[in-house]
Amino acid sequence: MQAMQAIHSVITRHRARTPAPAIPADHTSKEFKDIQDRAAYVYATGTYPTHLRSAMMALLSKIARVGHEPASLDGRGGVIHVDQEMVRRLDLDNHPMVTKAREFVKAGWKIQVARDIKARRPYGKVFLYRDNQQMTVQADGSIKEGW
Secondary structure: OHHHHHHHHHHHHOOOOOOOOOOOOOOHHHHHHHHHHHHHHHHHHHOOOOOOOHHHHHHHHHEEEOOOOOOOOOOOOOEEEOHHHHHHHOOHHHHHHHHHHHHHHHHEEEEEEOOOOOOOOOOEEEEEOOOEEEEEEEEEOEEEEEE
């Protein structure tokens, strides 16, 4: 918990130096889809993805906050909560990755934020597991067996 708050603090200080892109009004634009995909990852997992450009991290830190309750769809992990106004504006509840991941969670699958402790957390994939099975839900809602 303290580590996530420290990360969020660094990002918050950094965002003062890095202007965040505005959320485009045109929901069919590439820019809107890019922001929506990255925000959907945060919404589903409760963590920030790795390896993003500074401007996108600045935007994510402006639309999310550190909480004390688990933020992931399975309610087990992550403490980064996307503001409800942004969930509505970005239509995250209807994002294909969120919709499909929610279906798997309801079926008893659990979210694994990364493949292992040193692995990247790509914004376009939600890793799920149940028993000895592994599944990946991708940004477009497609399913891939394994990680």
